[in-house]
Amino acid sequence: MAPVTDGAVEEVELNHLGSLAVTVLAGAMLILTARTGAVALLVAVAVVQAVLTLAWVFGTALPGRKGALLITALAAGGADVTVSLWPGGRLGTLLIVFGLAVPVMFVHQLMRGAARVRLVESLGGLALIVVAVVALPALLQLRHEFSGPSLGGRVVAGVVAAAAGALVVGYLVDLVLAAPRFDPAVARGLLAVIASAGLGGSIGHLTLRADAEFLAGRGAFTGAALGALIAFFAVGVAFVERSAPVPQTGYARRLRPVLSSLLPLSMLAPVAFVLCLAIRV
Numbered sequence: 001m002a003p004v005t006d007g008a009v010e011e012v013e014l015n016h017l018g019s020l021a022v023t024v025l026a027g028a029m030l031i032l033t034a035r036t037g038a039v040a041l042l043v044a045v046a047v048v049q050a051v052l053t054l055a056w057v058f059g060t061a062l063p064g065r066k067g068a069l070l071i072t073a074l075a076a077g078g079a080d081v082t083v084s085l086w087p088g089g090r091l092g093t094l095l096i097v098f099g100l101a102v103p104v105m106f107v108h109q110l111m112r113g114a115a116r117v118r119l120v121e122s123l124g125g126l127a128l129i130v131v132a133v134v135a136l137p138a139l140l141q142l143r144h145e146f147s148g149p150s151l152g153g154r155v156v157a158g159v160v161a162a163a164a165g166a167l168v169v170g171y172l173v174d175l176v177l178a179a180p181r182f183d184p185a186v187a188r189g190l191l192a193v194i195a196s197a198g199l200g201g202s203i204g205h206l207t208l209r210a211d212a213e214f215l216a217g218r219g220a221f222t223g224a225a226l227g228a229l230i231a232f233f234a235v236g237v238a239f240v241e242r243s244a245p246v247p248q249t250g251y252a253r254r255l256r257p258v259l260s261s262l263l264p265l266s267m268l269a270p271v272a273f274v275l276c277l278a279i280r281v
Contacts, residue, residue, distance in 0.1 A: 011185050012242035016171040018257030023171070026051075026262060027164025034143060034156035041140060041156065042084060048262055049076040049133045055258035056129045058251070060244040063122035067108040071126060075101050076133040083137040087144040091270060094134055101130050131267070138269035142276060151211060158207030158219070159226060159272045163265060165203045166196035166227030167234060188238045193231040200227015213280035222279055226272055233264035 026048055033040035053072045057065045075097055082093040105126050109119055142159070143152035170192040178189040204223015208214035214222065237260045247253050 011187060012238070014174075014187055014238055014241065014260070015257040016175050016187075016260075018254075019260040020168055020171040022258050022261040023164050023167045023265075026265065027160055027167075030139070030160045030265075031157045031164075034139070034160065035150070035153045037153075038084075038140065038143060041143060041153075042080060045136055045139060046076070046080060048266070049080075049136055051258060052136075052262040052266060053129060053133060055255040055262065056125070056132075058249075059247060059253070059255040059259055060125060060240070061247050061252065062125045062129075063118040064108060064112050064126070067111065068122070068126045068129070071101065071104055071108060072129050072133055074104075075130045076136075079134040079137045080140075083140045087141060090145070091138055091141055091273060094137070097134050098130075101134075105130070132263055133266065135270050136266040138273040142269075142273045145273075145277060146213070146280075154211065155208065155213075155276060158204060159222070159276065160265075161207055162200040162203040162223035163226050163230045163268055163272070166200035166230050167261060167264065169199045170196040170231050170234060182235055183239070183242075186235075186238045186242055188235045193228060193235070196231035197224045197228035200224050200230075203227075213276075218279050222272075222275055225275060226268060229271060230264045230268045233267050234260055237263050 029044050029047070030041070033044040050073075053069065053076065056062065057068050057072070062068055078097045078100070079094055082089075082097060086093045105123060108126070109116065109123055112122075139156050139160070143156045146152040146155045170188075173192040173195045174188055177191060178187040179191060181187070181189050201220045201224030204214075204226070205217075205220035208219030208222065211219075241256060241259065247256075
């Protein structure tokens with residue numbers, strides 16, 4: 001853990017307020033649609049996938065962006081379709097999407113021709129965004145796993161509320177005091193992670209305590225675990241923003257706050273699925 005110093009360390013510019021606004025909007029959309037129905041949640045998931053794809057490809061100045069947009073769109077659509085049509089396979093059907101995406105990503109690099117520069121950066125960045133958009137439909141599968149008139153929707157809404165609330169309080173804490181920092185150049189601190197775990201546990205308890213599967217403190221534990229994990233994911237994204245080249249256009253730079261919000265939410269979805277299934281009675 002690095003102390004906050006006044007030395008000549010060039011800080012990466014992080015738009016915490018912008019990420020906070022995106023988190024509130026995306027979280028509210030996912031919560032409301034989860035309570036509404038499976039089709040509505042599917043539409044919300046597709047919207048988040050599309051926005052995240054644009055933010056990642058343009059916000060990180062990813063090489064080979066035309067092919068990356070196409071491959072990511074196909075992977076996101078394939079994940080949405082497989083989870084919707086074959087819910088009995090749980091998350092196993094998503095392995096088909098991953099299996100098909102890997103050779104396509106290598107073919108994409110071979111087809112770049114004379115523009116085949118920064119190959120490892122392009123392949124690694126594309127692989128990460130494919131994982132993220134394929135992971136997000138785990139929320140649809142989580143809704144299916146908890147049968148009942150509205151139980152699945154309540155569970156997904158509670159999970160998303162805990163995760164989004166954890167992100168929001170993390171941004172607020174880092175705006176006030178980002179300490180102790182994980183790196184002097186990145187304004188993300190351990191206090192924000194602790195606050196995220198605390199608020200996530202509180203929201204998890206409040207939203208899930210009425211369901212038998214989350215009695216005896218299971219709801220609070222689930223929320224706290226997800227809050228801490230998504231806070232660490234957000235710290236990781238901050239380091240990505242530090243290492244990625246700054247886009248040349250103002251449009252692309254304005255997309256960067258989306259990454260700190262939607263990428264952690266997407267990556268957390270399969271973790272939430274496994275945790276909720278493991279912890280229920």
